[in-house]
Amino acid sequence: MLSETPDLRETPELPENPGHLETPGLTETPALSEGSAALVRATLPAVGGALDAISERFYARLFAAHPELLRDLFNRGNQANGAQRQALAGAIAGFATALLDRPGRRPDALLSRIAHKHASLGITRDQYALVHTHLFAAIAEVLGEAVTAEVAAAWGEVYWLMADTLIAAEARLYQEARVADGDVWRPYRVTEVRPLTGDAAAFTVRPDDGGPVPAFRPGQYVSVRVELPDGARQIRQYSLTGTAGDGLGLHFAVKRERGAEGGPHGEVSTHLHDRVRPGDLLRLSAPFGDVTLDAGEGPLLLASAGIGCTPMTGMLRQLVATRSCRPVTVLHADRAPGTHAFRDETAKLAAELGTVRTHFFYETPEGDWPDEHTGRADLRHVELPEGLTAYLCGPLPFMRSLRGQLLDRGVPEERIRYEVFGPDAWQAGV
Ligand SMILES: NC(=O)C1=CN([C@@H]2O[C@H](COP(=O)(O)OP(=O)(O)OC[C@H]3O[C@@H](n4cnc5c(N)ncnc54)[C@H](O)[C@@H]3O)[C@@H](O)[C@H]2O)C=CC1
Structure with a gap:
């Protein structure tokens, strides 16, 4: 539901990502009526100031009425640590502010990210009415007679401007995925679990329903939906890193x-690391996500840190598979060579592509490692060709740092694209 994945690009710090404009369903420009705009403007400070309390009350009400949503749909960890609450507050404030400040201009980036995440969770239109009921009860409870x-x-x-736009976008995404509204889940059998580092593993899964x-x-x-020992069915998103060599499976x-x-x-x-083994069944959604490799011929920077390397691995594989001639700079930052997942694969794919420069940064390198690649990612020694499109994925401070360096080097902000895992703290300003 609309709380699940707020966006960060509507903040001044992180502007819109034009790559998201292609998202299907985002064709109508929502506009607030004049009377409502005046009322929302007048009450934005009060509502904005109370958003955290409103979000808290909203989730308490929602889960009291529908405990199955906390058990089987929402991320229980993010509920417990408050991350989801802050993300919901940020999304609402961001959307209302965008409507008031830029009437006629859709906050596409915000909506696109949410629509893709919702589609991957199988959200249906009736759930928006449920959220409306509990959200507005929470607003009335917190703000009282105001x-x-x-x-x-x-x-x-x-x-409803936000919800209707999302419902339309999600309907189009379901249509594209050739599934009925919300019916995104298929059973997959785990065929391989391969350790990548001490903390990361690659899973290969095959559809178990006879379909392709x-x-x-x-x-x-x-x-990916798993059933935990207490019976809860919890869901998380994982980037696809490729298709199995025989074409019969997926890797994440x-x-x-x-x-x-x-x-x-x-x-x-x-749970995935400790309990899931080859032969086990998992439920996977259809693939979604709007930060995807563009179809152009221009130079690319694929910059990742930590486990943010996963979408970049998928992109690199695709470039190799299509024998791309695009100049590619691969940058990856990690704690040490031993914590760098897909290190050897990345080097191998880069060599196969032939048009790739790699820059691996390690905070604690091993052996004789160049000083300029020691520590956190730093673009000073990285050549950035004209017309570059940059893809970023990694912990938020890493992406903020890289984005700042790219802007300083003259890369236009609309050519900087990034993927966020989990509830988005940037929107909420934390
Ligand atoms: N796009 C996203 O939203 C992603 C979010 N994450 C989240 O980030 C957290 C840590 O992820 P790990 O893979 O364990 O990464 P990590 O904590 O091992 O960090 C990996 C590298 O990121 C860089 N980095 C970290 N903090 C930085 C900072 N303040 N400034 C510049 N560079 C910095 C460093 O080079 C570090 O070696 C997890 O909670 C994960 O869920 C991870 C990857 C992608």
Whole structure:
């Protein structure tokens, strides 16, 4: 639902990504009626200031009425640590502000990312009405009498502008994936689990329903649904890294999510690593995701850090498979060579492509490693050809740092594209 994946590009810090304009379904320009715009503008500070409390009450109400949603749809870890709450607040504030400040201009990037994530979760249109009921009850509960019928109606208009646009976009995505609305799940059998590093493993899975392997664009992800020991069915997204050599399977890679500062480990990544073995069944969604390799011929920068290398691996494989002549710069930053997943594959694919320069940065390198590639990613010694399109994926501070360096070097912001894993903290300003 619309809380699941807010976007960060509507912040001044991270502008829109024009690559998302192609998303199907985003063809209508939502516009707020004049009366509602005035009311939303007047109440934005009050609503904005209370968004965290509203989000908290919203989820409490929603999960009290529908505990199965917390068990089987939402990420329980992100509910527990508050990340989802902050993300929802950021999404609502971002959308309302965009409608007021830039009427007539759709916040496409925000909506596109959410629509793809929703589609990968199998969200259906009836769930928007459910969210509306509990969200508006939460707003009334937190803000009390300040929420007159007119104010509620004006914010209702904001909500339905966003929801209707998302519903239309998601319907188109389901159509493209050739599935009925929300019916995205298929059973897959695990055929191989291959350790990549101490913390990361590559999974190969095959459809178990007799159907073909789905087509996907490099950079796209699938949702993976697992049943945990307590019976909960939890879902996470993982980038596809390729199709199995025999064409009968898909590859994705998973890093163990270690709890920050002694916090709980990621439930799904831990389960996948510790319990899932060849022969086991998983449920996978159809592939979705809007940060995909463009079809152009221009130079590329594929820049990743940590487990952010997964979509880049899929892109590199595609470039090799299509015998691309595009000049490609591969940049990867990691803690050490031993924590760098797909290190050897990346070097091999780069050599096969022949038009690739690689820059691996390690905070703790081994042996005789050049100083300029020691530490965090730094573009000072990286050549950036004219007309470059940059793809970024890694921890948020890494992407912020790279984006800043690229802008300083004159790369236009519309040529900088990036993938965010998990609830997006940038939008919420954290
Ligand atoms: N696109 C996304 O949203 C992604 C998010 N993540 C999230 O980030 C977290 C850590 O991911 P890991 O793979 O364990 O990465 P990590 O913590 O091992 O870091 C990998 C590399 O990122 C770079 N980096 C980290 N912090 C930086 C900073 N402040 N400035 C510049 N560079 C920095 C460093 O070179 C570091 O070696 C996880 O919670 C993961 O879910 C990871 C990959 C992609």
